[in-house]
Amino acid sequence: xxxxxxxxxxxxxxxxxxxxxxxxxxxxxxxxxxxxxxxxxxxxxxxxxxxxxxxxxxxxxxxxxxxxxxxxxxxxxxxxxxxxxxxxxxxxxxxxxxxxxxxxxxxxxxxxxxxxxxxxxxxxxxxxxxxxxxxxxxxxxxxxxxxxxxxxxxxxxxxxxxxxxxxxxxxxxxxxxxxxxxxxxxxxxxxxxxxxxxxxxxxxxxxxxxxxxxxxxxxxxxxxxxxxxxxxxxxxxxxxxxxxxxxxxxxxxxxxxxxxxxxxxxxxxxxxxxxxxxxxxxxxxxxxxxxxxxxxxxxxxxxxxxxxxxxxxxxxxxxxxxxxxxxxxxxxxxxxxxxxxxxxxxxxxxxxxxxxxxxxxxxxxxxxxxxxxxxxxxxxxxxxxxxxxxxxxxxxxxxxxxxxxxxxxxxxxxxxxxxxxxxxxxxxxxxxxxxxxxxxxxxxxxxxxxxxxxxxxxxxxxxxxxxxxxxxxxxxxxxxxxxxxxxxxxxxxxxxxxxxxxxxxxxxxxxxxxxxxxxxxxxxxxxxxxxxxxxxxxxxxxxxxxxxxxxxxxxxxxxxxxxxxxxxxxxxxxxxxxxxxxxxxxxxxxxxxxxxxxxxxxxxxxxxxxxxxxxxxxxxxxxxxxxxxxxxxxxxxxxxxxxxxxxxxxxxxxxxxxxxxxxxxxxxxxxxxxxxxxxxxxxxxxxxxxxxxxxxxxxxxxxxxxxxxxxxxxxxxxxxxxxxxxxxxxxxxxxxxxxxxxxxxxxxxxxxxxxxxxxxxxxxxxxxxxxxxxxxxxxxxxxxxxxxxxxxxxxxxxxxxxxxxx
Amino acid sequence: xxxxxxxxxxxxxxxxxxxxxxxxxxxxxxxxxxxxxxxxxxxxxxxxxxxxxxxxxxxxxxxxxxxxxxxxxxxxxxxxxxxxxxxxxxxxxxxxxxxxxxxxxxxxxxxxxxxxxxxxxxxxxxxxxxxxxxxxxxxxxxxxxxxxxxxxxxxxxxxxxx
Ligand code: FES
Ligand code: FES
Numbered sequence: 001x002x003x004x005x006x007x008x009x010x011x012x013x014x015x016x017x018x019x020x021x022x023x024x025x026x027x028x029x030x031x032x033x034x035x036x037x038x039x040x041x042x043x044x045x046x047x048x049x050x051x052x053x054x055x056x057x058x059x060x061x062x063x064x065x066x067x068x069x070x071x072x073x074x075x076x077x078x079x080x081x082x083x084x085x086x087x088x089x090x091x092x093x094x095x096x097x098x099x100x101x102x103x104x105x106x107x108x109x110x111x112x113x114x115x116x117x118x119x120x121x122x123x124x125x126x127x128x129x130x131x132x133x134x135x136x137x138x139x140x141x142x143x144x145x146x147x148x149x150x151x152x153x154x155x156x157x158x159x160x161x162x163x164x165x166x167x168x169x170x171x172x173x174x175x176x177x178x179x180x181x182x183x184x185x186x187x188x189x190x191x192x193x194x195x196x197x198x199x200x201x202x203x204x205x206x207x208x209x210x211x212x213x214x215x216x217x218x219x220x221x222x223x224x225x226x227x228x229x230x231x232x233x234x235x236x237x238x239x240x241x242x243x244x245x246x247x248x249x250x251x252x253x254x255x256x257x258x259x260x261x262x263x264x265x266x267x268x269x270x271x272x273x274x275x276x277x278x279x280x281x282x283x284x285x286x287x288x289x290x291x292x293x294x295x296x297x298x299x300x301x302x303x304x305x306x307x308x309x310x311x312x313x314x315x316x317x318x319x320x321x322x323x324x325x326x327x328x329x330x331x332x333x334x335x336x337x338x339x340x341x342x343x344x345x346x347x348x349x350x351x352x353x354x355x356x357x358x359x360x361x362x363x364x365x366x367x368x369x370x371x372x373x374x375x376x377x378x379x380x381x382x383x384x385x386x387x388x389x390x391x392x393x394x395x396x397x398x399x400x401x402x403x404x405x406x407x408x409x410x411x412x413x414x415x416x417x418x419x420x421x422x423x424x425x426x427x428x429x430x431x432x433x434x435x436x437x438x439x440x441x442x443x444x445x446x447x448x449x450x451x452x453x454x455x456x457x458x459x460x461x462x463x464x465x466x467x468x469x470x471x472x473x474x475x476x477x478x479x480x481x482x483x484x485x486x487x488x489x490x491x492x493x494x495x496x497x498x499x500x501x502x503x504x505x506x507x508x509x510x511x512x513x514x515x516x517x518x519x520x521x522x523x524x525x526x527x528x529x530x531x532x533x534x535x536x537x538x539x540x541x542x543x544x545x546x547x548x549x550x551x552x553x554x555x556x557x558x559x560x561x562x563x564x565x566x567x568x569x570x571x572x573x574x575x576x577x578x579x580x581x582x583x584x585x586x587x588x589x590x591x592x593x594x595x596x597x598x599x600x601x602x603x604x605x606x607x608x609x610x611x612x613x614x615x616x617x618x619x620x621x622x623x624x625x626x627x628x629x630x631x632x633x634x635x636x637x638x639x640x641x642x643x644x645x646x647x648x649x650x651x652x653x654x655x656x657x658x659x660x661x662x663x664x665x666x667x668x669x670x671x672x673x674x675x676x677x678x679x680x681x682x683x684x685x686x687x688x689x690x691x692x693x694x695x696x697x698x699x700x701x702x703x704x705x706x707x708x709x710x711x712x713x714x715x716x717x718x719x720x721x722x723x724x725x726x727x728x729x730x731x732x733x734x735x736x737x738x739x740x741x742x743x744x745x746x747x748x749x750x751x752x753x754x755x756x757x758x759x760x761x762x763x764x765x766x767x768x769x770x771x772x773x774x775x776x777x778x779x780x781x782x783x784x785x786x787x788x789x790x791x792x793x794x795x796x797x798x799x800x801x802x803x804x805x806x
Numbered sequence: 807x808x809x810x811x812x813x814x815x816x817x818x819x820x821x822x823x824x825x826x827x828x829x830x831x832x833x834x835x836x837x838x839x840x841x842x843x844x845x846x847x848x849x850x851x852x853x854x855x856x857x858x859x860x861x862x863x864x865x866x867x868x869x870x871x872x873x874x875x876x877x878x879x880x881x882x883x884x885x886x887x888x889x890x891x892x893x894x895x896x897x898x899x900x901x902x903x904x905x906x907x908x909x910x911x912x913x914x915x916x917x918x919x920x921x922x923x924x925x926x927x928x929x930x931x932x933x934x935x936x937x938x939x940x941x942x943x944x945x946x947x948x949x950x951x952x953x954x955x956x957x958x959x960x961x962x963x964x965x966x967x968x
Binding site for chain 2: 697
C-alpha cells in the first residue's frame with residue numbers, strides 16, 4: 001500500500017479494514033457480564049428437562065419404574081422411548097448416515113446413554129426425580145476395544161442392524177463394522193514398499209478425547225401452539241442445519257421453525273451435532289405447550305456428547321537410502337463408539353484423513369479406514385479440526401520422525417528434502433487433493449532460524465552427554481512439525497452435510513445514511529466474527545467497520561449457511577462476504593456514474609469513493625451513493641442498496657505452518673517443562689492479526705492439553721474414566737506454555753481475498769510438535785513410538801522401560 | 807424442601823430472596839436474582855467461571871450453599887464497572903484480546919479484581935499462579951496474563967497520580 005497518498009492512507013486506516021488489529025466489538029458485553037448464553041434465557045412458564053442415564057456400557061433394559069419420580073412435587077412427565085415411538089422420534093438420523101437412539105430402545109450401548117427424559121417445574125425437582133427413576137438392567141458383555149469388536153465371536157452391539165451387510169458407506173464386513181473407505185492406489189503402494197531401500201512401520205494411536213468447551217451444550221425449545229411455530233435457542237454451531245433436521249424429524253415446515261444460536265461459550269466441534277436433548281426438549285415442549293430448557297452438566301457433556309479422535313493408524317513409509325520418500329501406506333481402525341455420529345461431509349466417512357500425505361511430495365499412497373462400533377459414546381467430531389485433519393497431521397508427522405530414526409537422519413532435513421516445492425503448486429496429491437498454494441521451504445527455514453535450530457541441537461547433544469555422564473537427570477526434546485491443513489469445506493460438488501451443499505452466505509443492506517447490516521450463515525463461538533467480517537466489508541465497500549453490524553445465528557433473518565466448524569467461516573462465508581460487498585460496489589459505481597454524469601468505466605475505486613479518472617476532485621463517496629440509492633430515481637436502477645451472495649468454493653484452502661517445541665524432561669518424575677513454543681502460521685491473507693494470534697494461542701493450548709494429558713479413557717467394563725474436570729485435563733495458566741507467533745503469507749489463489757482460515761491450525765500442528773518433542777528427548781535411547789497423552793506417568797514409564805531408572 | 811430467607815448485599819445493593827438451603831450460590835445469583843453474568847462450567851469447583859467475590863475473597867459460587875452465603879457481601883461481574891464506565895481490568899481485557907468466547911471472562915475478571923487488591927504489582931508468575939483456579943478454553947491465557955499485568959501497572963499509575 002506504499003503508493004497511497006497520505007490522504008488515502010488516513011482514510012484507509014479509518015476504515016479499520018482487512019489487516020488491521022481492530023479491537024473486538026463483542027468484548028464490551030462479555031467483559032461486563034452482559035453476554036447472552038443459552039442458559040441465561042428465561043421465559044414465562046419455562047420448565048426444565050434432564051436425563052436418566054445408563055450406568056452400564058452394554059445392557060438390556062428390562063424395565064423402567066418412574067412412579068417415585070412422578071411423585072416428586074413439580075414433576076410433569078417422564079418420557080421414554082415408547083412415548084417418542086408414535087412420533088417416530090425414539091431414534092434420529094446422525095450426520096454420518098447412521099441412526100442413534102434418542103432414548104434407550106430396549107438396550108443401552110454406552111455408559112451415560114439417555115434412558116428417560118424427566119420434565120418438571122424446577123431444576124432441583126428434576127434432579128431429584130432423575131435419582132428416583134429405577135432402571136432394571138440386564139448386563140451384556142462389553143467391548144471397548146475396536147480390534148476385539150471386530151473379532152469373530154464379538155458380541156453384537158447394534159442389534160437394530162442385524163443382517164444388514166450394506167451401510168451408508170458401502171459393505172459391512174462384520175456385525176460391528178460400520179464402513180470401509182479406501183483412497184489411493186493400494187497395489188502400486190504395496191509394490192513400492194516391497195522394493196524400497198527403507199521402510200519404516202509403526203502403529204500410531206491418536207487417543208480419544210473431547211472438545212470440552214467451558215459452556216456445555218443446551219437448548220430452550222418453545223412450541224407456540226397458537227401459531228404453530230417452534231422456536232429453539234441453543235448451542236448450535238450450524239443453526240440452519242439444525243432447522244432442516246428438526247423439520248425433517250418433526251414434519252413441521254421449515255418456515256415454522258426458528259433456530260437461534262445466542263452467544264456460544266466455545267464450541268470446538270462439540271456443538272455441531274444434533275443431540276437427544278434437543279429432540280426431547282422439542283417433544284416436551286410440544287406435549288406441554290411450555291418452553292423447555294435442557295442444559296448438560298459437565299459429566300453429561302464429557303460422557304455423552306461428541307468425543308473426538310480414537311484413531312488407530314497403522315503406517316508404512318518407504319524411502320530411498322538418501323531419504324526421498326517413495327510411498328505411504330496407512331490403514332486406520334476408527335473407533336466410532338455406539339453410533340456413527342461423526343460430523344463429516346457425507347462422502348467422507350473418515351473426513352479429510354486423506355490429507356495424510358501432509359506437506360510432502362509423495363508419489364504414491366494408499367489409505368484404508370475401517371469404522372467400528374464399540375460400547376463407547378458416539379461422536380467422532382472435529383475437535384478444533386477440519387474433519388480428521390488432526391489425525392492425518394499427527395500420523396504423517398510421527399511417520400516422518402520414525403523414518404528419520406530409521407535413516408539416522410536429522411528430521412528437519414528429512415522434511416526439507418521431501419517438501420512439495422513452491423513451483424509445484426497447484427499440487428495434485430497422491431490421495432486426490434489439489435493443494436492451492438504454499439511455500440514450505442521459506443516457512444521452514446524461517447522457523448529453524450528463528451529458534452536457532454543448530455544451536456538447539458548442539459545444546460541437546462551436550463545435555464545428552466551430561467546425562468550419560470551422570471551430571472543431570474534431565475533430557476531435552478526438540479519437537480518439529482510442518483503441517484498442511486485442508487479447510488474451508490467445501491465445494492458443493494463433493495461436500496454436503498445431510499444433502500445440504502457446504503456453501504455459505506452473506507446478505508448486506510446498506511442503510512440510506514451509509515451504515516450497514518450484514519448477516520451470515522455462520523456463527524461465532526469466540527472467533528470474533530462481528531469484528532472480522534465487518535473488516536472484510538469495510539475494505540470491499542469503503543464503509544468504516546465501526547458502522548457495520550454483523551448478525552449471525554438466527555435462521556429467521558440470516559441467509560442459509562452451513563455454520564462454523566472446520567475453519568470454514570473465513571474461507572467460505574468470508575468469500576461470500578467479499579463477493580456480496582463487490583456487488584454493492586458494482587451498483588454503487590452505477591449510482592456514482594449517474595450522479596457525476598460520466599460513464600461507469602470513467603470511474604475508479606479509491607478506498608471509500610469513486611473518483612473520475614484523472615480528475616481527483618470529482619468523486620462520490622460510498623456514503624453519498626448509499627443516500628442516492630434511496631432518494632433519487634435513477635434510470636434503469638432499482639432503488640435501495642442491498643446484495644446477497646451464496647458462495648460455493650471452487651476448492652478447499654490449504655493453510656500450513658511450521659511449529660517447534662522445546663522441552664526439558666525430568667527422567668525421574670516424568671515432568672515435561674515446555675521451555676519454548678514457536679508457531680509460524682501461513683493462513684494466506686490476514687484479516688486481523690490480533691485475532692489470528694489469539695486463535696494460535698488458544699489452539700496451541702488445546703494441543704498442549706491433548707498431547708500432554710487430556711483423554712477420555714474407558715475401563716474394560718466400559719466405565720468412562722474421565723467424566724469430570726478432576727480427571728479430564730484442562731491446563732491452567734500455570735502450566736500452559738508461552739507462545740511465540742510468527743507468519744508467512746501465501747494467499748489462496750482461488751479465494752476472493754486470498755484468505756485460508758487459521759482457527760484450527762494450531763491444534764493440528766501443535767499436537768505433533770508437543771508429541772514429537774517427547775519422543776525426540778528419548779530418541780537416542782531407542783524410542784520410536786509411545787502413545788499419547790504424554791502425562792507424567794506415561795513419560796516416567798517411557799524412561800523406566802528404556803532402563804533409564806537403573 | 808423448605809425455603810429459607812436469604813439476605814445478601816450484592817454489588818452494593820441489599821437483596822433478599824427465598825431459596826432452599828441446599829441451593830448453590832451461583833443458582834441463587836443467576837436464577838433468583840437475575841444476575842446471569844456469573845456462569846456455570848462444571849459445578850465441581852474446577853473451572854472458575856462461577857467466581858464471585860464474597861466477603862473480600864474470591865469464591866467459586868458453585869461450591870457455596872445459599873445458606874452459607876446468608877448475610878454475605880458479594881461482588882459479581884455486574885458490579886465491577888464503576889459509575890465512570892468500565893473498570894481498567896475490563897478495558898484491558900479488551901485492549902489485549904484477553905477473551906474470545908467470553909464464557910470464562912466474568913470469572914476471570916472478578917478473580918483478577920481481587921488478585922490485584924491482594925497483590926497490586928504482581929509478576930507474571932504470580933498472575934499465572936493466582937489465576938490458576940480459572941480455566942479458559944479459548945485464549946491459552948497468554949493475553950489474559952498480559953491484560954492483567956497491564957491493568958496492574960495502569961492502576962498503580964492512576965493511584966500514584968491521585
Ligand atoms: S462452575 Fe464453579 S468452578 Fe466450575
Ligand atoms: S474466552 Fe472462551 S473460555 Fe475463556
